[in-house]
Amino acid sequence: MRTVTRARLLIVCLLSLRYGGHDEPAAQSHGLFCASADAHPTPFILRFRKTDRAVILPAYLDHIFDAAAAIERKNARRxxxxxxxxxxxxxxxxxxxxxxxxxxxxxxxxxxxxxxxxxxxxxxxxxxxxxxxxxxxxxxxxxxxxxxxxxxxxxxxxxxxxxxxxxxxxxxxxxxxxxxxxxxxxxxxxxxxxxxxxxxxxxxxxxxxxxxxxxxxxxxxxxxxxxxxxxxxxxxxxxxxxxxxxxxxxxxxxxxxxxxxxxxxxxxxLSYCTFHAFKKLARNYLGIQEHPMYLELDEAMRKTSIQLTPAAIAEILISNQDSPDVAIREVLAAFPKDMPNERAGNVDGGKCQLSHNESKQQTFRQTMFVFFQKTKHLR
The missing domain is CATH 3.40.50.300 (P-loop containing nucleotide triphosphate hydrolases)
Known part of the structure; x- marks a missing residue:
């Protein structure tokens, strides 16, 4: 800590000063004085008696240094x-x-x-x-x-x-x-x-x-x-x-x-897309919170063995970001009702644990599905 020689210490900071429930006269009566530095609304000058510095200065400066470090870290290029x-x-x-x-x-x-x-x-x-x-x-x-x-x-x-x-x-x-x-x-x-x-x-x-x-x-x-x-x-x-x-x-x-x-x-x-995760994707990509087809989609996702990753579904939403109805219909079409979910009740909250070969088959189906969705407008 630097040696302080002045009888009254002057600390200028760009943080707003809170009195903790005291009004300004009450704060002054306890040796704290706050005033605008140059009529600017944000800078403040904090003064306190030299006899109080051992109580106030360490904690206050630690707070200032921590706040400055946080601001610097937030604004620093990573x-x-x-x-x-x-x-x-x-x-x-x-x-x-x-x-x-x-x-x-x-x-x-x-x-x-x-x-x-x-x-x-x-x-x-x-x-x-x-x-x-x-x-x-x-x-x-x-x-x-x-x-x-x-x-x-x-x-x-x-x-x-x-x-x-x-x-x-x-x-x-x-x-x-x-x-x-x-x-x-x-x-x-x-x-x-x-x-x-x-x-x-x-x-x-x-x-x-x-x-x-x-x-x-x-x-x-x-x-x-x-x-x-x-x-x-x-x-x-x-x-x-x-x-x-x-x-x-x-x-x-x-x-x-x-x-x-x-x-x-x-x-x-991080597993395949659930209905809750889909709603978050729809909110981010389509800007919607609810939709009339959500109930049907929720049921379809729970009752079919077809599973899509968030990346595959996001691609559908991106391709139809200006038409939420079309986007949700295409997602719904990816979960046919005639394919029952035989894996329901597995570990990890019902999430499917696939073998290596099963996972490759799922990935291939997802890739082909997205490919046909993206090229159907060209046919």
């Missing part, structure tokens, strides 16, 4: 980083996704935000319990269910930068550690499609065949042990207030060591 060997390359991050634009099931968005809020405020809690100040999320589900959009929404909500880690460009564990050390605090570190980006060797490195990456990167010597240390080892605590996010289409393919609490603390299933 970046998306991608790795190239053992270094990062940056590009401005301007993704517009928010929790309000996501097609999530009831309560899911609020639960995620509550967890993020607790993490953001939990510095003393983590330190008191001897834990690194970090959080891990696993996003899993079929393609097109909004995993990347949720990552962007989390980054926007927290006002964090994103480090998009491409494992196929990491040569070995040493480079992985170097990349980790270059990340900053208040950042989201993402590994997408972790189940198929590279083949990780076992922990002792004995399996030479599994040390090879897929595609052309056959010289990769990235091990499972190295990735575990990246997310939860001693080096992971060298930068604080960081979020690790893994994504996968097939959760069952991931080594269980990567999924345990402390590495992936929260597992978030």
């Amino acid at each position: 970046y998306l980083y991608t790795n190239n060997n053992d270094s990062w390359e940056e590009t401005p991050f301007n993704h517009p996704s928010t929790f309000d634009t996501l097609a999530l099931d009831p309560g899911m968005g609020e639960r995620i935000k509550a967890d993020l809020d607790a993490f953001s405020k939990g510095e003393s809690f983590y330190h008191r319990n001897g834990r690194a100040w970090k959080r891990g999320y696993l996003l899993y589900g079929p393609p097109g269910t909004g995993k990347s959009s949720l990552i962007a929404a989390i980054a926007n909500y927290m006002q964090f930068d994103i480090y998009d880690l491409e494992l196929t460009k990491v040569s070995n564990n040493a480079d992985l550690k170097s990349l980790l050390m270059q990340t900053t605090r208040k950042s989201v570190i993402v590994i997408e499609d972790i189940d198929c980006s590279v083949k990780l060797s076992n922990r002792d490195g004995a399996d030479e065949a599994s040390e090879k990456a897929t595609d052309s990167n056959t010289s990769c010597k990235l091990t499972l042990s190295g990735l575990l240390n990246f997310t939860d080892g001693l080096w992971s605590c060298c930068g604080e207030e960081r979020i690790f996010i893994f994504t996968t289409n097939f959760k069952e393919r991931i080594d269980l060591a990567l999924l345990r609490p402390g590495r992936m603390d929260m597992h978030i299933l």
Whole structure:
């Protein structure tokens, strides 16, 4: 704290001063004086007696510094980083996704935000319990269910930068550690499609065949042990207030060591579009809250085995954004009544857990459906 030599301290700030229920004369009687600095409506001058500075100054300045840091962070340009060997390359991050634009099931968005809020405020809690100040999320589900959009929404909500880690460009564990050390605090570190980006060797490195990456990167010597240390080892605590996010289409393919609490603390299933999620999409894309065909659509979505991802339905709505009636009729046509839902009652709130082959068939049907919807006007 700077040494104050003046008998009366003068603090000028651009924040409005609240008296906490006292009027101005009452505040003056307690040694607080507030006046407009130059007849401008927002700046204020706060004066108090030198004898009161030990009580007022620390808390007040802490508040000002925290508010200034929050404003600076909100207005600061944020970046998306991608790795190239053992270094990062940056590009401005301007993704517009928010929790309000996501097609999530009831309560899911609020639960995620509550967890993020607790993490953001939990510095003393983590330190008191001897834990690194970090959080891990696993996003899993079929393609097109909004995993990347949720990552962007989390980054926007927290006002964090994103480090998009491409494992196929990491040569070995040493480079992985170097990349980790270059990340900053208040950042989201993402590994997408972790189940198929590279083949990780076992922990002792004995399996030479599994040390090879897929595609052309056959010289990769990235091990499972190295990735575990990246997310939860001693080096992971060298930068604080960081979020690790893994994504996968097939959760069952991931080594269980990567999924345990402390590495992936929260597992978030992003599944096919439910009626509640559809209503949110319709509100965002069509600007409607209710529609006469909603009851029929709700029944059709519950009674058919056909399932579409939010991305597939969003494409229909975008193609018919000027005609809500046409858009909803086309969505309704995608759920035929003569195909009963044989998967009702499965785990995860009735959401279907598909095998690899079933998922590929669903994705193919969705792709063909959207293709025919987009080309029917050309026929």
